[in-house]
Structures are given as structure tokens and as C-alpha cells.
Amino acid sequence: MDIQTILQELELLSTERTKKTYIRNGAHEPLFGVATGAMKPLAKKLKKNQGIAEELYATGNYDAMYLAGMIADPSAMSEADFDRWMGTAYFYMISDYIVAVTLAETDIAQAVSDKWIASGKELFMSAGYSCYCWLLGNRKDEEFDQEKLNKMLEIVEKTIHNSPNRAKYAMNNFVTTVGISYMPLHERAVAVANAIGKVEVSSVKTKCNVPLASEAIQKAVDKGQLGFKRKNVRC
Template identity: 45%
Template sequence: MTVESVLEQLAALGSEQTKKTLLRHGGPENMYGVKVQDLKKVLKQTKQNHALALEVYATGNSDAMYLAGLMADPKQMSPTDLQVWAEQANWSMLSEYTVPWVAAESGHGLEMGVSWIDSDQALIASAGWSTLGSYVALQPDDQLNLALLEQLLERVKTSIHASPNRVRYTMNNFVIAVGCYVVPLHEKAQEVAQAIGEVHVSMGDTACKVPEAVGYIQKVAGMGKIGQKRKTVRC
């Protein structure tokens, strides 16, 4: 398939209703409004095609960019490639999901995540915290830098409420991820979750809510799933 044929299929699969929904969530005008399950119909045809994924992402069309994240081979992404993707991600669906998922599975997740959280651009900082949350969900505990993660938990505790809107959302999710996936830091994450309390994030004209970290971690613990790693974070 070519970039042109991918865009043609996406245009045919898009709907105004889905586009309106995504716009309410902060999406850009440059999209067709394709549901994720329909994006995966195109993915069945392209399969993993890294070269095509890079071209598709570069179109700037939001539906295409999300599809590119599913189509790419993360192991072929260089830090430079990931930086370009992070800088081109222009709303939360891309900056908090597509880019972090690929970064976390690339082998450069820790490096990129730690770099991005220091950005003065909220979308890139959000990508950083989301990348770190996905990274700990994938990486075995004995391969994690636990001291660094503990420092990052402390950073969240002291700075979350003064951080930009969507950065607060992803910092909160990072605490949840550490609490659920990293056994040695489970109790520390619970302490931080208790300390930060309710996190206020404007979710626009939507019914979306910010997960309450203490309750979320406790729910996972109640199911006996603390420390159960994931094979992939892309979906």
C-alpha cells in the first residue's frame, strides 16, 4: 500500500459524528474521524510496515498518525525518530498514547521519557510521563532503575498540582502505573497517591474523569494483579 491509498481508505472510513467526538476531546481539524476498530481494518492490510508508517505519520492527519503508531516497528525507531514524532504530536491522543507506546517498546523508553518530562511544551512533557508509565508496565522489575523511579515519584508528589493541565493527568497515571506494575515501589506509589489526593484536570466538553490513584491501585491489588507486566502497550 501507499500513503495515498491509506489516506483514501481512512477518508472512506471516517464519519462526522466520530470527528465531532474527537474534536470535543481536543483533536485537530485535520482528521477524518475514524474509530480505532476501523483503523485496525486498515492495519490488517498494511500489517507491520515501518517505512510506510513513517510516511503515514508525516502526513499530519490525526487518524493516519494513530494508525502509524500501530503499524510501526518500535525497535527500528531511533531517538531522533521518536523526537520528531513527539514534536509532531499535536494533541493528547497522539502525545499520551501513540508516541509513548512506540517509545516504550523501542528500547529508548527510559531515555526519551526522562528527557521529555523536562520539556516546557506540555504535550511533550505529557508524552514523557506517559512513556515512563508504559515503560514500567513492560520492563521486568529487575531491569528497572528503582532509585530513579522513586525520585520521579517524589517529583510528582511535590510538583503535580502546579503542572500544566494534561501533564497533571499523565503524572497521575505514572503514579498508578508504578503502583500497579512495580512490586518494589508499590507501597511508595501508594504513599504518593495518598499525598497528592484528588487531581483536577480540565477534560473539556467530555464526560472523562481523572482516575483516583489510591482507589485504582487498591483495586488492582484486590484482584491480585500487582506486578503483572504487559507484553505490549499498543492497542
């Protein structure tokens, strides 16, 4: 199946309502507006294919870029490849739910995420912290350096309120994920969540609140979900 045929199939799966939703969240043309679930049969048909994934991602079409993440072969991607993908990730649904998710299935995930977080660039920071969330929610606790994660919590506590908007979301989610999925630092994450309290983000149109990390962690406690690990990162 060539790229044009794939794009035609994507367009057939689109709805105007989904397109408007994506645009409200930051997507821009070109895009069709295809729900993630609607893409799954097509992704299953294409299977894991890095060559097609690269062609899809390069179109700049949001739906094609998302499909690229679904069929990408993470083991075939280098640090330079992920940096290149981030270079055209123009809003958080690409950086956090395409690039970061794909990165989370590699052995270089933490090293690349550390570099992106240290860059100070909004979407790179968002992708870096988001990748850690995907990792923590999937991999065994033993695969992480407790001291390193503790230092990351300290940095979040000190800097979250002065960080770029999308980074705030990801940093807050990082605290929540540590509190739920990484048992050695559960109590520490709860303390940090209480310390940072309400996190506000603003955009040109609206001002909204990020969900309270302390409440999210407590909900998981109440539901008996501490230690939660998902079987797979990508659907």
C-alpha cells in the same frame, strides 16, 4: 498500497460520531474519525512498514498519524525521529497513545522519556510519563532502577498540582501504574497517591477531576491485579 489509497480506505472506515468524539478531545482537521478497532485490519494488511508510517504521520491527519503508530518499526527510529514526531504531536492522543506507545518498544525509551519530562513542555512531559506507564505495564521489574523511580515519585508528589494540565494526567497515571505494576514500590506509590489526593485539571470549556490514584490502586488490589503486566505494548 500508496498513501492516497490508504487515506481513502481510512475515510471509508470513518463515522461522524467518532470524528466528533476526537474533536471534543482535542483533535482538529484534517481527520476522518476512525475507531482504533476499525483500523486493525488495515494495519494488519500494511504490516510493519516504517516508510509508509513516516508518510502517514507527515500528513497531519489524526487518523493517518494513529495508523502510523500501529505500523511503525520502533527499531528503525532514532531519538531524533521521536523528537520530530513529538514536534507535530498537537494533543495528548497523539503524544501519549501514538508517540509514547511506539517509543515504549525501544531500548532508548527511558532516556528519551527522561529528557522529555525534564523539558517542562506540557505534551512532552505527558508523553514521557505516559511512556513510563507503558513500560512499567509491560516489562519486568528488574529492568527498572528502583531508586530512579522513587525519585520520580517524589517529584510527582511535590510538583503535580503546579504542573501543566496534560502532564497532571500522566503524572497521576504514573503513580497509579507504579502502584499496580511495579511491586518494589507499591507501598511508596500508595503513600504518594494518598499525599497528592485529588488532582484537578481545567480547560477552556470544562473543569474536571483526574481519577484518584489511591482509589485506582486499591481497585487493583481488590481484584488481585497487583503485578499486572500486559504481553504487548501495541495492540
